Amino acid sequence: MRLLLIGGTWFLGRVLAESALQRGWSVTCFNRGKTGRDVPGVRSIRGDRFDPASLDALAAQGGWDAVIDTSVYEPPEAASMAQALRSVAARYALVSTVSAYRHWPEQPCEEASPLWPSRPDARESDPDVQALPRPFRYGTLKSGCEQAVLDVFGDDTLIVRPGVILGPHEYVGRLQALLRRAKRGGQILAAGSPDQPIQPVDVRDLAAFLLDQLATGRTGTYNITAPSGHATYGDLLTGCVTAVGADAELVWVDAQWLLDQGVKEWTQLPLWRTPQGTWRVDSRKAQQAGLRCRPLTETIIDTWRALQAEPLVDHERQREHGLPAEQERELLQAWQAASGASVC
Structure with a gap:
């Protein structure tokens, strides 16, 4: 060929x-x-x-x-x-x-x-x-x-x-931002529900x-896309914490509350998005034609290993992703005050 x-x-x-x-x-x-x-x-x-x-x-x-x-x-x-x-x-x-x-x-x-x-x-x-x-x-x-x-x-x-x-060498920076945040450890702001399907x-x-x-x-x-039921947002964040071996706790925060605080979906909290069609893309035709999707945990682990082995190609969009540490702390404290959740 x-x-x-x-x-x-x-x-x-x-x-x-x-x-x-x-x-x-x-x-x-x-x-x-x-x-x-x-x-x-x-x-x-x-x-x-x-x-x-x-x-x-x-x-x-x-x-x-x-x-x-x-x-x-x-x-x-x-x-x-x-x-x-x-x-x-x-x-x-x-x-x-x-x-x-x-x-x-x-x-x-x-x-x-x-x-x-x-x-x-x-x-x-x-x-x-x-x-x-x-x-x-x-x-x-x-x-x-x-x-x-x-x-x-x-x-x-x-x-x-x-x-x-x-996957490895993804230059937009979504998964890399999540992995680097997981590596810092501590309490991590997690948006919405851990059961939210993702693809x-x-x-x-x-x-x-x-x-x-x-x-x-x-x-x-x-x-x-990955098939329906392949993974959840909770699988994604937990997988990042596990891959980097961090001492971290996911603190799940209500989606609407975060939107009310002006938190940006998709970028400040990578891969978190609330519109109902985001993760409801029908890919059965491709699956019938042979598309096979590996476990999300494998993608996460291999991406983390690639980051250790080779510098990421720089791209301007990488700077869009992730919450500044101080803003994340302030949001967690505000969520604790609003909900009575335990946030250190």
């Missing part, structure tokens, strides 16, 4: 490159060479997806049985890449997102749920996109990227819509699914 990866140096791209090489595939990576790290054994082609000359030069070095694009953000770049590669790549796999669904996270979703209205030429700077709240712009643009690729590759398109992706997928399981589909020639669209 001859595989072209757009990127191939960070997180999912890196795991895809490593996993494809382990399968004996020929792997080419197209990137600028400015961030991340090349995986030993890949063929690297330097270029910029925003530069038409780079795309022409890339196409001249084809062909490939499949291309995987993990990072495109705006539809015109998805369209230009797809058009440049159509004659030299048999299939195109696009990594999209559940944010492309119009009503996520407020409502549950499945593959047939409506997407954000978009178009293949949409830009974030366009007035109609700018008029949307910032989180909705992302989904709108990703929906447009899907349209752009489908317009070119048609039935030869594989689209995956992951929810939260965790993060391990990056290695997502990569395996993608490569399996390409190996068998399967196309179509798939939600990629």
Whole structure:
């Protein structure tokens, strides 16, 4: 199998490159060479997806049985890449997102749920996109990227819509923030209920699914999340405490009370989110096609080990995640006063 990866140096791209090489595939990576790290054994082609000359030069070095694009953000770049590669790549796999669904996270979703209205030429700077709240712009643009690729590759398109992706070398910093907070020990503010179901997928399981589909020639669209009942928010936080070997106590604080205090979901308390559809993404189609999800505890332990072995690639979003220690103490003390809970 001859595989072209757009990127191939960070997180999912890196795991895809490593996993494809382990399968004996020929792997080419197209990137600028400015961030991340090349995986030993890949063929690297330097270029910029925003530069038409780079795309022409890339196409001249084809062909490939499949291309995987993990990072495109705006539809015109998805369209230009797809058009440049159509004659030299048999299939195109696009990594999209559940944010492309119009009503996520407020409502549950499945593959047939409506997407954000978009178009293949949409830009974030366009007035109609700018008029949307910032989180909705992302989904709108990703929906447009899907349209752009489908317009070119048609039935030869594989689209995956992951929810939260965790695992070693995740650069957004959600799980890393939880692990580092657990390492500090003491009383840890835990939001909502420990029984809240969650559906993060391990990056290695997502990569395996993608490569399996390409190996068998399967196309179509798939939600990629852990199955319903796979894990809970309590499993996540307890797993972090266990992985780092900390002397820590989880103090569970009412969700509405935290919202009333202005605590930011998803960032200040990573992976805590209250809209009912957040963790109700139907991924049965992918499971029937072979998606297998490892235990969440394995993902947590392996991520902690990776943090000890290799510095994390810096990314601006890492600074969004986690509560400052003083704010956490103040919230715990206020919760004790409000509820009579025992907080030291």
